[in-house]
Amino acid sequence: MSELEGFRAETRAWLEENCPADMRDGAHDDASACWGGRRWEFASEGQKLWLERMGAKGWTVPTWPKEYGGGGLSKAEAKVLQEEMDAIGARKPHDNFGITMLGPALLKFGSEAQKLEHLPKVARGEIRWCQGYSEPGAGSDLASLRTRADSHDDHYIVNGQKIWTSYADRADWIFCLVRTDFEAAKHKGISFVLFDMETEGVTTKPIKLISGSSPFCETFFDNVRVEKANLVHAENKGWDVAKYLLTHEREMIGNLFGGMTGGRALGEIAAHELGTDDRGHVDDPLLRSKLVQAELDSLAFSGLLQSVGDGTKAGESLGAMSSVLKYYGTELNKRRHELMMEVGGHDELQMTDANRDGQRAKDWLRTKGNSIEGGTSEVQLQIIAKHMLQMPGA
């Protein structure tokens, strides 16, 4: 038995023993996510146990080094772990922007003390992070941000406003871009700082979206004190950290849309809901043609995700390839949800008990943000043109 197969056998046995029964339903939607953090209310004892057990093993962040709370697994081992989890329908034990965004950035740019302080708490789900990037006047042109951090000996005083801060009202800490040099060119006066959302002067206000949900907030800073020990990388070098982190954010968003809608192929849903003719074809040739194209593109996109994953070492940044995934994945997801509404017809335009109070329509509306958040599709295309194609003036 190879080493990897040995690892597989051990992993299978461990999961069998430790994954609670109610964490094995394969659910991976918003409602089943476990975000952790100081204020998290566990949906069940199983959810709590699952996070504790996986967190203790470092398997919430399997490829991070053990000294920072990770599992210390190789990429191949992490893949085996994921396969074995999928095999029993195990839920993801923990979602946290600390895992997908801050972690990789701290591993690359953080001081040893910062890594030791923050990463294990992410791994164990003790601290939930949010991202302070966009501002009312700095969206696609992120580097023009104006939230200011004035230097005072060992600390900064931060004043300003962020917007589109995902779950700021439920997060414990924020990683935040602030301006520390007001004279320098816009990219060169930005710093990357960390602070507790309970610090005096921090307030949040949820924003209601067209879907009815409020995943985003406005976040206000009024004379917020931030110790300089919480400056990541050097002062005025925050843009390097910000860009690196964004490649991970885009990769994460791109990976969300690997080709299934609620775990089922779009065409299968259409066949079930609309019925088929005697050849087994969905009974509307023009709709079927659009479904075929969407499935084809979804499968091709899954292939691309796999090939990019296989060609990248664990923890390595994808660079501008993350923009490729983000751009295509989100546009595809919007297209799929438009088709889901088309398939649903009248039934999904009503809020009923049978359709979980119009969940499909809410999901459809939520997808409209996919190609805007994390950098618009147009910004992604610009990054591709500039960094992958080196086009003039891009």
Added chain:
Amino acid sequence: MALVLNEDQEMLREAAAGFLGEHAPVAAFRALRDSADKRGFSPELWASMAEMGWAGIAVREAHGGADFGLVGAGIVAEEMGKTLTASPFLSSSVLGAVALTRFGSANQQAAHLPGLASGAHLFALAVDEGRKHRPAQTALNAKRHGNGFQLNGTKAFVVDGPTADQFIVATRTSGAPGDEHGITLFLVPADAAGLSRETRETVDSRGVAELLFDAVDVTADAVLGEIDQGYAPLETILNAGRAVLAAEMVGHASAAFEMTVAYISERKQFGVPVGSFQALQHRAAHLLTEIEMAKAVTLAALQAFDAGEDEHTLSRVVSIAKAKVGQVALLAAQEGIQMHGGMGMTDAFDIGLYIKRVRVASELFGDASFHGNRLAETLGF
């Protein structure tokens, strides 16, 4: 299996790119086209390619091949696509090789594989009879006659038909056109009495022929595989061809895209390169995304073939590749012409050569609609 090339495969790619860059640049294809050579390829170039081991790239070493599998064949095809190299590679080294290695009897393999692998003998697949690719519609009649069979009918658009020494012919031995059962494959020598071929001029200036079978007698030994059971082998052979055609089209798309980006980065209007306009930058960036997907699905299809996946899985991944890559390559060629502006309309620029070849390659062995439909059926809608 990881969706990346291994070290040997990367070396093969470098060798192929190096060889073709030196011996078969696009200019060589242009010269061939201008010479109006009815064969549709250069025998001298093919001999050199065979010396590189490409003729038998998918044939095992025991039969004189290089044993690189279909992934190897795809790598060479992609590089040939970049330079628009015309050769009997697809017909003989892929379709012929798969037909013989997978379904040939020991005698057929011993008789034919060494010649195929050395490049000395050329094979071609005669399957379609009409306007569109519909293998189950095979009608060419093969009826028992004496100790063998007699073939009557026609085959349309037989790629490399003008030069093949042997044809692999899909015939109907029972049932009716549309039935999968009742198809039988035969190996028929090009010089068989009653078989005539007419070379057709094509939009991509390659060698294509129409075959007429007028009471062509073949012996029972000429059956490839089992009588009436030829549809499944035919699908395997076609799937190999489709996957390698997808690889060739990845080459077309990549090269057309690269020359287009280079052109718009140089061409100035309003005092600046037209490539500095977002209207073109975003379309170019979108194309890059599509081409990256095309590469991934093609490698997945080639690998699935070599891994011996079952026919259902293989059909699915091959249909994804053939459909997706066909669309992407057409888009790359169409956008290429538009972005070249007036120059794109001229014969002097190479981009027009690409759109012609892509149009043919995307049609061959099933277009995106054919494969999209097949994919949907395997997915249950």
